[in-house]
Amino acid sequence: MNPLYNYLLKLADDSLIMGQRLSEWCGEGPYLEEDIALTNIALDELGQANNFYQYASRLADNGQTEDDLAFLRYEHEYVNAHWTELPNEDYAQTILKVYVFAVYQKLMYQALSNSADEELAAIAQKSLKEVKYHYTHANSWMKIFAQGTEESKTRLVSAVENIWEYTKGLFAKVEGEDDLIALNIVPNVDELYKEFVTITQKDFQDFGLEYPTNSFMQPKSRTGYHTEYFGYILCELQYMQRAYPGCTW
DSSP states (O other): OOOOHHHHHHHHHHHHHHHHHGGTTTSSSSSSHHHHHHHHHHHHHHHHHHHHHHHHHHHHHSSSHHHHHHHSSSSGGGOHHHHSOOOOSSHHHHHHHHHHHHHHHHHHHHHHHTSSSSHHHHHHHHHHHHHHHHHHHHHHHHHHTTTOOOHHEEEEEEEEHHGGGGGGGGGGGOOHHHHHHTSSOOOOHHHHHHHHHHHHHHHHHHHHHOOOOOOOOHHHHTTOOOOTHHHHHHHHHHHHHHSSEEEEE
């Protein structure tokens, strides 16, 4: 299998599942403006996923469309990070999820903007404009929760304690990725992770939050093994195409 195809699925699957998760807040946000803001972030993620799936389908040249890749694969064929699958829970955990994912994507797309693959670089450059907004928005909310009331800070601290161990999984590699690194097509995620730690440590200091000290990180992101939450996401995501094969509108 073409390693670039695998890599494109990694990027697309991340954005698809994150967008699907965030869309659960549509109509449920704490107030109208924030409801719309979070829904727009979800739409941005789904748009990015579509662009990566389109490129992957052309690369594979096997008759599969971007919709086939999004809706008609089996669970073990998705290579998204576990972080994107985690439940929203309360709004503090949702904002933490958006913040961490935005830091990750911002680093990733900045690096991919200089890719030796021109099409990948073009998609990354377009996506980076959106992700910069995601980061600014989530960063502001992290500070609001951390420096707001005792209740808001407690909820945010609880979210960090509950799910931070999944952050490094965002930087897991897929099969063939080292070959792409050697060709200057994709960045080395080990280096990006070091930048991620530096940025988040600085941000946490600005928020007035203690940075997580537990070094344990959950393994097996991007291996085809998923959390217990993923099957439920896939059932909802794929329902229409499974119930009405080939349906279009």
